[in-house]
Amino acid sequence: MxxxxxxxxxxxxxxxxxxxxxxxxxxxxxxxxxxxxxxxxxxxxxxxxxxxxxxxxxxxxxxxxxxxxxxxxxxxxxxxxxxxxxxxxxxxxxxxxxxxxxxxxxxxxxxxxxxxxxxxxxxxxxxxxxxxxxxxxxxxxxxxxxxxxxxxxxxxxxxxxxxxxxxxxxxxxxxxxxxxxxxxxxxxxxxxxxxxxxxxxxxxxxxxxxxxxxxxxPTVIRENPLVAIAPTVPVQHPGKGKRPAKPAAPPVPPAKPAPPVRQAAPEKPVPPARQTPPPAAATAPAPAEPAPKSPRQSKTVKWLPVAAIGLLIVLLVAAISVASGGDDTASTQTPPPTPATSPPPPSSSAVENIQFTSRASAADQKCASHAYGDVQSSLQQTSCSTVRRASFASSIDGRAAAVTIAVVEFPNTEQANAFKAIADNPGGGGILDLATETNQWQGDVPVFEGAAYQSSLDGKSVRLIQVVWLPGPSTPDDPGLVRGAKAALELPVNG
Structure with missing residues (x-):
């Protein structure tokens, strides 16, 4: 009840x-x-x-x-x-x-x-x-x-x-x-x-x-952005009617180099040019009408593109001179943006003919929060200096595997020895996998049950290795997994 x-x-x-x-x-x-x-x-x-x-x-x-x-x-x-x-x-x-x-x-x-x-x-x-x-x-x-x-x-x-x-x-x-x-x-x-x-x-x-x-x-949500893109297609259609006007726009900015034109031609054509807009406006669909006007006006119009081209050439020469006159430091600064635009490929290493591809790596001092079982209890009592974790995808004997590594560093060797003894105890817990915590596995997410286990002691640091098949199941004594775990003892772990 x-x-x-x-x-x-x-x-x-x-x-x-x-x-x-x-x-x-x-x-x-x-x-x-x-x-x-x-x-x-x-x-x-x-x-x-x-x-x-x-x-x-x-x-x-x-x-x-x-x-x-x-x-x-x-x-x-x-x-x-x-x-x-x-x-x-x-x-x-x-x-x-x-x-x-x-x-x-x-x-x-x-x-x-x-x-x-x-x-x-x-x-x-x-x-x-x-x-x-x-x-x-x-x-x-x-x-x-x-x-x-x-x-x-x-x-x-x-x-x-x-x-x-x-x-x-x-x-x-x-x-x-x-x-x-x-x-x-x-x-x-x-x-x-x-x-x-x-x-x-x-x-x-x-x-x-x-x-x-x-x-x-979520499928509907993914489709919404595609639907939002659709209105942008018909929006471009009105632009088709404006395209004849867009080529006419560039001659307007070149009108700024009018001073050199005035030096090449008399100032008398200028007043008629101010009177020409009314008829041009009345016959907007036919922009070619100004051409039949007086010869003096046509010469002025012909000189405008020439002056604009000349100004562009001057600007181009100036830009080239500035680029070539720059010091060596400017040239050395240009290469970095190129690699920044494309993400670096995942690093890989080969040990004992086994390929390891990095999936995640990080380091911090929150040792106990990344542990479980007796290992967590030990780290709550004796805090470590740093824990560096890394996750690798691997292929062992043609079969996909997942590798998780934790390198726990302590202030002295005595603490490191005591911690290793606890971690080596079957069922004593361990360190959580980084890529699983941060959702960085591609495809199947490994479950580190029945993992092959290896550990090593290097002065003040203890390295813990777990390797499982992806997907499982796995057993601790699987020869392939054991070989992969031993090879992982040599992998560099950078936090």
Missing amino acids: CSETDEMGRGSVRLVRLAQQPSRVAEDVRAALASLGRGSNVVGGVALIGASPVEGRPVEAVVVMPKGVLIVIGVDLPDPALKLEAPLGGPWKADGWPLVHGDTSINPATDALSLSAACTHKIADVAPGAGPIGTIIAVGPYVETVDQPAADLAGSVRVLYPTATTMLAATVSLATAPRPRSVQQARELIAALAPDAPPMPEEMLLGEGFSAYSDDE
Whole structure:
């Protein structure tokens, strides 16, 4: 039964309470969702707390996000644990001790996975094309480290103890639609999953990151500029009638060199020239009428183009003399605009017969904000000096791959060694990919799950490498990816 609706907007994700959550870890789930702030990968969403996509079986939350849907299901463990080994298809171990849940369950998450599958089918039915649907198995009361096999991490289910850090990392890897869903799509999905939820204003949903346009509307927008160009075509038609007048306009400016003409011809023709406009105006359609006038006037008219040409020659000579008389610094300044007009091609490097093409590179000191998992926690405690990140497109054995590199620099070697040990720990987190954050990938956007991993230590700096197939799936021990990761250790990274 749904309780009174309670909206909460403490964080970027808006919480809407629908019913009591079924597990003890539910409070930790709510706190983690409420703490999700705006970032380069996650922009809000609506968390339906206690929603029941499958009638009579509530879950901790269904989070409708701009680029995906997350089903959060809680699983209570008998005791806290420092390390939980949690394969989805095998028995779990807490600090080395096996965990069972029921007589027929393989592990404590068996029932949760069954409920997740039912919820996924229901969401797909009520909202076809809803985008990626991921599942978070939230375990508690407390687990310091959760170890999932690489094969499971390549899928759409994450097992974690809910904190702001772990929830953010799972959201980044699971909500991966190429573009955000529209406000209308979000409303329809929320209404289908939670009919008792209050209506949500468009301004609020836009603030949570949903798009103002549906999938077909951007196409219309792209066509509008083409339609706007159409009126410019008929506008040129009236100009056809004015084209005979446009050649007559140039002789008017050359009238300024009248002084040299007056020296070449008597001033007597000038008064008749002032009397000629009335008949010319009366016979505007025939501009040739002034020609039959007196011979003196025709000579003056003939001299005007000659004088104009002479003036143009003088100006041309003057321009050439100015250009040739310029110093060497002027000539050296002209080449730079040429390369500036055309963007430089993406730089590429070849290492171990593997070609790497740069997609993005940058450097700053906001180390923790670009990290996730234990790596982020480490950088929050020990700040780095600089983090340089780079993304590369590559081809390994004829197959497209994506490479993300982070070079983290520290004030001393001791901090660098400690950081490398944390980053090398499987499931310990890492550094977010730059091109993914800044939308600079061309075509498919890589998902760095099951990536081949390499790291190196160079004095005070630690280099972290992840390589995946594009598109996936990928495995950490794939020979091609491992070879690419080792080659990437030699790539220059410029921030």
